[in-house]
Amino acid sequence: MAEEPCQCSDCQRFYKEHDRLIREFPTFKQQQELNWASIQSFRTLCNKITEELQRELSERQLNEDIRPEEKHISDIEITDSLEELESVNAYLYSIEALMERIFDTKFSNNIESKFKEIANELAPDPLNMDRLILNRLFHQTPDSPDRKNIN
Numbered sequence: 001m002a003e004e005p006c007q008c009s010d011c012q013r014f015y016k017e018h019d020r021l022i023r024e025f026p027t028f029k030q031q032q033e034l035n036w037a038s039i040q041s042f043r044t045l046c047n048k049i050t051e052e053l054q055r056e057l058s059e060r061q062l063n064e065d066i067r068p069e070e071k072h073i074s075d076i077e078i079t080d081s082l083e084e085l086e087s088v089n090a091y092l093y094s095i096e097a098l099m100e101r102i103f104d105t106k107f108s109n110n111i112e113s114k115f116k117e118i119a120n121e122l123a124p125d126p127l128n129m130d131r132l133i134l135n136r137l138f139h140q141t142p143d144s145p146d147r148k149n150i151n
């Protein structure tokens with residue numbers, strides 16, 4: 001018997017997001033851009049947090065009279081996190097270098113059309129026909145050209 005994919009809420013959220021990213025970014029070029037932006041935003045955020053934590057740590061070293069109860073993040077918590085972030089930033093940097101290599105690839109319109117076609121099979125529109133029809137009705141005004149065509 002084939003194993004059923006896990007249906008816990010985390011996995012379901014993942015399947016949904018996975019399909020959405022195929023549906024909304026169905027070409028090779030769009031996936032390149034999406035993943036580049038995603039890596040860059042992750043890096044920007046992690047770098048900013050690293051800077052911020054380093055600043056906070058050196059401020060504390062200058063003001064040794066800050067009492068422990070005034071710190072809502074402990075020194076050890078900051079030091080540990082900075083260590084973790086250092087590895088994360090190094091990994092992200094490596095991923096960025098690999099992404100640059102992927103960016104060297106460019107496909108013709110014919111191949112991009114194939115991407116779109118397969119994307120459509122992999123992650124078809126989640127809205128069923130009834131919802132689509134209902135949606136169209138909601139967006140129609142009585143005198144829109146669409147309405148006249150239907151009647």
Ligand SMILES: [Zn+2]
Nearest residue numbers: 006007008011
């Ligand atoms: Zn799961």
